[in-house]
Amino acid sequence: MLKKAFYWIGLVCSSLTLSVGSAIFILWWAARAFFAIDLSRLGGFGLMWIIISVPLALIGLVCSGIAAGYDSNSKWFKDGLPFIISFSNIPALWIILTLETNIAERTYFELRNRSDKNIDCVTLESVSFTKELGSLKPGASLVSYYVPRYLGGQNDQSMPAVEEVRVVFHTKADSVTRTMPYAMMGWCERIAVTDSLTLQQ
Structure with a gap:
């Protein structure tokens, strides 16, 4: 025992x-x-x-x-x-x-499509990388990540300057490019896509 x-x-x-x-x-x-x-x-x-x-x-x-x-x-x-x-x-x-x-080191983000538009392809791009994220139907969301690239120095809010990251929405009508919100390593962002295909936190 x-x-x-x-x-x-x-x-x-x-x-x-x-x-x-x-x-x-x-x-x-x-x-x-x-x-x-x-x-x-x-x-x-x-x-x-x-x-x-x-x-x-x-x-x-x-x-x-x-x-x-x-x-x-x-x-x-x-x-x-x-x-x-x-x-x-x-x-x-x-x-x-x-x-x-x-x-x-990664910035994770969620894109939620609150518009009535069917987005055929979402692409994330910057000077240093390009990443296809897939399609985004109305009401749907996708989660992905990227690693922010620090540029040295600070921005106007005394935060580290980072490389600009853009998101491109490809629809049947056209393609729309928006700038992703400022984000540092380790941040998590939840972003809504509006009817005009703008980004809203």
Whole structure:
């Protein structure tokens, strides 16, 4: 019974450190990637969980070690599973931090078509890139991202100067080009497309 108790404590502690940390990251990323919403508080929760995970992982390792050495009739895979999960937190943390750094550089935005026009193709363009986003029917929306390019210096509002990004709406009648709202790295923007195909935040 004692072996089983120590085993399950080790397994639960090691699983919690991996699953909760991964869930926080996935939720933060999904909110940006699918809804252009910045759940900035999750960053604080993620840091807090890293601090909590250290003693939790140590408890898991100690309990797993006690369970594994409790008797000689042990099964190496079953007894080693908590150790495998615990040590997988190290590469998982590295992967999450690397992805978080890359994602945090992006400006996510949602374009919602509140006009009665069927936009056949939406293109995002600047001096440094061109990106086709697809079609946009009336009432529909799309979420995408780009990485702002800083130019150095400041603008009139004492904000860093960034490269201008334009959005081109292609309809059957013609093509309309609008300038995207000012945005810095890490920002999330929700933008409405009006009847005159202008952008409204």
